[in-house]
Amino acid sequence: MKKLLFFLLIFTIISSNAFAAYDQALALFQEKKYQESLNILAEDLIVADDFKPGSPNYKIRFLAAHIHWKLGNEESATIHFRKCMAIDKTKADPYIDLALMLLEKGRLNPASSVAEDGLKVKEDPMLFWILGRVYYQKENYWRAKELLERSVSIDPELYFSYNDLGMALMKLSKFGDANTAFSVALAVNPGSAEINLNLAQSLIMMGKFNDAEIYAKKANGLAPDNEMIKNIIKKIEENKSK
Template identity: 25%
Template sequence: MEIYIKLNKKFDFNKFVSKLPEINIFSDIYVFLNNFKYFELLFNLLKELIKFLNTYPFLYLRLHIIHPYKENLESFYLRVYQLVSPFYLEGYNHQILPRLMVFPIFLFTLPRNLKDFLETYFFPPGIILDKKTQNHTLERVFINSHKDPLLSIGYQNILLNLLENIQSSKIDWKVCNPMMILEEEKIFPCIYAYERKLSYIHEELCNKCLYRLLKKFSPLGLIDPQELATLHFRLALDLFENKNIEMALKYFYETLKFASSDEKEEIYYYLGIGKAQLGDYASAIKYLKKAKIDHNTYFYLGFSFFQKNNFLKAKENLEKALNFNLPLEEKIPIVIYLGHTYKNLGLYEKAINLCEEIVKYVELEQIFNLMGTCYFKLKAYDKAVECFKKAILIDPFCAIDYANLCLSLKELNKREEAIYYGEKALELNPELEFIKKILREIKND
């Protein structure tokens, strides 16, 4: 757990103490001091933590003290050491990490002599550097990404947590460490809530900060290009899977900037599929031609060519998609578009044969509608009627099936039945002008 504390004279110690039992076995506490006159408050807080650890000996705390540099800090840190030294000695005797560890963190400046002094008594100190600063010799460096040091450290911790999680296959990789931010008498559930002064974050807002912090930290050199590419890709993939295609594409484009040539094929794959789903078929074709190859690549290529009325190219790619050994549910959309492609190319028998393979396993309105249309084109009106009636049984509210059935019955000279189904089509869709015309022709015969 991460606890962030803005320490000043308005800080509510009672509320802080009441929240201590909620912390995890291993927790980090960050205490921010903007003014040195509140150092005495820090000792009061430290005493409360020691009392708490003595009551619960299985807990481990890391205390990070963040403040500006001031001369003669040795006496202050010697007082800190006197309070925590029993825990350091306990750790040394048992050859384990101390249950209470202190990590000083300075704003912008840390002289060499003070650094050496602190390393004698504590773990290596850290520093918050201005984002323009390049040279540093400390191991624990934070970048001054925000005016408020709490936000700089808090968001950087979230970023480091993300980088650690993306190496795993965890489904909940975007979940932040549990945290609590205390400012005066207020308690905030996370860094994002603290920044916006919200006491509660709805689940729909959770993770929104990840996209903002990635944009904020990308140019600061905290993340190497490979990590940056992976982060953008994982965030893009989550957006893509949640049907937020436009936002996902933005992050796939960012991934392209940092990805290696070997990785770009997969990024082009998602860019192509996303563009096809958004109706930008020309861009979809451009990206999919450079994408990794699988049945979806060929399907979306075929789909995009189909939408551009390039039926020969659609046929070529949809047939390749169908050549993969796929489960039935993945074959169905390929069959539907390939069947319509055959129909548009005048290959009616091929479309019917394709559909008949599917209806052995599943009966769908779209398939029977397609078969009926192809039989109609072949002037096999009795078989067309049979198919359209099957389509109506599956979906009794599809006006176009009634309309097609009306046309087929008219060709068979079954006038009364044709009128019945034509009128039924108009009940469902009064705007079918061609059916109004057909009904007038039948009635005037």
């Protein structure tokens, strides 16, 4: 009994030290000291403990994956994300972030495959958004629309899903519906120059130049050096003078 208690005490101390090291590594990551953060995690990761109850390895590997992502080490990041999937089969987070990394690198088919696998774990709105982005970039705007609508139906606060839905609707020449999507996105994130500009462009396509000018000028105030916004304002003024 004493031996059992001794081993439990040792395990608790080791686990506590591991979590403390994780917190230190996380602080360094937030300071953008990626290699220093990774060095701490590498010292603290005990591979044999991956599936032990109470092990910090999920958190260690998840952070390590993000550090490797930041450092451009796609293969190492992928290994850690996939190990996280194996350690905790109930979480969609590693699927979301791996798919995001692949999407960021323009690897559309692998990103789509990971997101679809993630949906088998949980119907997370981020996974539908990622798939919507994939199909938008593949120029399959109808499918993108369906997936982005699914995303916002689960979480109406995902303004970027609404914004991308608006973009897909613009491609489908559904300018009124696009205007509605951009309006919802703007209500959630009024400080976005991109969304203000997209709303202005939808209003231009609807022939509402006075309203478009309001949002284009708001976008200009938020991003005064953006040449595209300046060109849109010029286009609006030209149409108003006709």
